[in-house]
Amino acid sequence: MDFVITINPQAALPLHRQVYEELRQAILLGRLAPGQRLPSTRSLSQSLGISRATVTQGYEQLLSEGYLEATPGSGTFVCDQIPDDLLNTVPIQSTFHVANLSLSLSAYGASLTNRALFRLLELEAQINFSYGRPAFDKFPIDLWRKLLSRHCRFNADVLDYTTDSMGYRPLREAIASYLARSRAVKCSTEQIIIVGGSQQGLDLITRLLIERGDWIAVEEPGYLGARRTFLAQGACLFPVSVDESGLLVSNLTTGTVPNIKLIYVTPSHQFPTGVMLSLPRRLELLAWAQKSGAMIIEDDYDSEYRYGERPIPALQGLDQGNSVIYVGTFSKVLFPSLRLGYLVLPHNLVDVFTRAKWLADRQSSLLEQHALTDFITEGHLERHIRRMRSLYDQRRQTLAQSLVSHFGERVKILGENAGMHLMVKINTTLSDEEITQCAALAGVGINAAHPYYLKDSPGSEFVLGYADIDEEQIKEGVRRLANIVFS
Ligand SMILES: Cc1ncc(COP(=O)(O)O)c(C=O)c1O
Known part of the structure; x- marks a missing residue:
């Protein structure tokens, strides 16, 4: 097995200790997964150009601390069970040694080393x-394949960089018309930017509107994908409880409330409680945002699926000012690995978001954007x-x-x-x-x-x-x- 760690013979730290630290970090950061086999001490010492005894000393320390286990005749493996308290309490190094340079993580990078925050539930249940x-299994995959292959031929427009980081214009037109029909969103094509799923939309919103220490109000309980992005970028979160009519908007005006810059809500189907924000509360929230100058992020992730009740128009469509950024995704109506979503922005934010999208990844994949345009305009989506x-x-x-x-x-x-x-x-x-x-x-x-x-x-x-x-x-x-x- 090839496994790369960095050893600096000039550093003050003894070599066996460097082997130990590098491997320990690799385990804690998940580069080495539970159950994974380590290279033999002989091969690692050869690839690092250090003595085998030095590598063995590093391995022995990790064995004694319970990070590794040895199976005679088979090799050395990362323990299946790294104790949780170890994962949470051992501070993860935010300084890495590269050749003679010492690189520190940014505040953003350091915030991502909190494993407890990022522990994902991996469900492999029957x-x-x-x-x-x-x-x-119900996604019309043959049709999708046909639409992809329709555009997957020599066509410089699909293969090249785009001059328009906002996204493929016909797709943005199709989305504007779909949103007007189905969600009563009021927008023109110029207000829509295609992003890599809602998650990239939330990331761009936070980067562009939030400074470290700014306050964001969030629903309590609420969506972790949004909270993690806000926290990673240094925001402070102000939880606002939810009852059977949705967010308790009155909690934004009573008691001690910090100066809130953004509020993140899932009004059509609150995550996770599933309640819908009532019309009076929607109006109350919009009035509060107008008065306080806060921006509302409306995450409309699965509103297409409403059973029995009449859908309520999106908050964005009720807004009389410029207080709402509407976030939509194709992860639920199509499939999550497509990584296509969109933001509907107030006019005055469009340029800066387009530049941020260009800096983040230039553009979302054009082939999929072309196929998706046909999927919508030919009626397959609805x-x-x-x-x-x-x-x-x-x-x-x-x-x-x-x-x-x-x-x-x-x-x-x-x-x-x-x-x-x-x-x-x-x-x-x-x-x-x-x-x-x-x-x-x-x-x-x-x-x-x-x-x-x-x-x-x-x-x-x-x-x-x-x-x-x-x-x-x-x-x-x-x-x-x-x-x-x-x-
Ligand atoms: C509240 C909420 N918003 C958005 C998403 C979708 O995120 P993405 O578009 O990044 O796949 C999810 C996914 O489960 C969600 O629960």
Whole structure:
């Protein structure tokens, strides 16, 4: 195995200690994964040009501290279980040695070394209620392939750099017309910028509008993807609670409230509770933003899926001023690896966002933008959404009915009228960890909701995605969950 670490013979730190530090950092930062085999001491010493005894000394220290384990005859491996407390308490080095230079991480870089903040749930369960994943097997992949190949031929316009970092103009036109029809968003093509999913949109918004120490109000509980971006760029977060009518806007004007520069909201389908921000609260929020001068970020990530109730127009469409940046994504209606989303910006922000997009990555992939334009303008998008809405509706009803029939009074279902997930509150004495771990052992993946709270979470709340699971699996998954809670 080739594995590169950097050793500096001129440094004051002894060589065996450098081997130890470099490997330890590689383990803590995930460059070396649990279970991964290390190179033999002989091959590493040869590639580094140092003695084998020096490398062995470094390995021995890591073995004694529990980072590595040795299996006689097979080699040395990274331990499967690096204790959590070790991951959280060992400060991760924010200085790296490259040749004779000592490089420090920026404040942004240093904030990304907080592993606790970035621990992602990796769910490999047989029945996976992880949220936010559309029904992949129902995506019209043959049609998509046809549209891609239509544009995948010699065509300098598709292969070249673009002169327009805002995105392929016909795609922006198609999005403007789709948003006006389906979400009552008021915008012209000139206000739309294509971005690499909502995540890049949020990143650009934070970079352009936030200084370290500025305050951003966020929903409590709320979406981690947004919070992580805000925190990484040095923002301070002000949590605003959510009730059955959505964000408690009055909390922005009562008590001690810092000077808020941005507020991030998911009004159509609050993440994770699923509640919809009522019309009176929408108007109240817009009035507050106008008065305070704060900008609202409206993340409309899955509003296409609304069951039964009439959709409420987007906040952006109700805005009389220039207080809203609307963020949209194709991750839910098509598929997340497409990495295409869009921002609808007030006119006065368009130029600076276009330049920031150019600096970040020049442009989003043109081939996919061309295919997506045809997908929208030829009517496939709205047809696909209609089909998925009816499929997800069935799956949602199956999930809600199974929960009620197995858990009865001991479950409260929240936010089931929209989206691709619902949130449940289970009346149980088991801890969230006990439930998620027992569920994992039973082959069922679920997310506890406590990581979505900045302050104390009430506990016993879980987010269950249902879009990518068939009805039989949904019933079986709920049956297994009930066995855990009632055993
Ligand atoms: C609240 C919210 N916004 C946005 C997204 C989508 O992010 P992206 O467009 O970067 O894939 C998700 C994904 O689950 C989400 O939950």
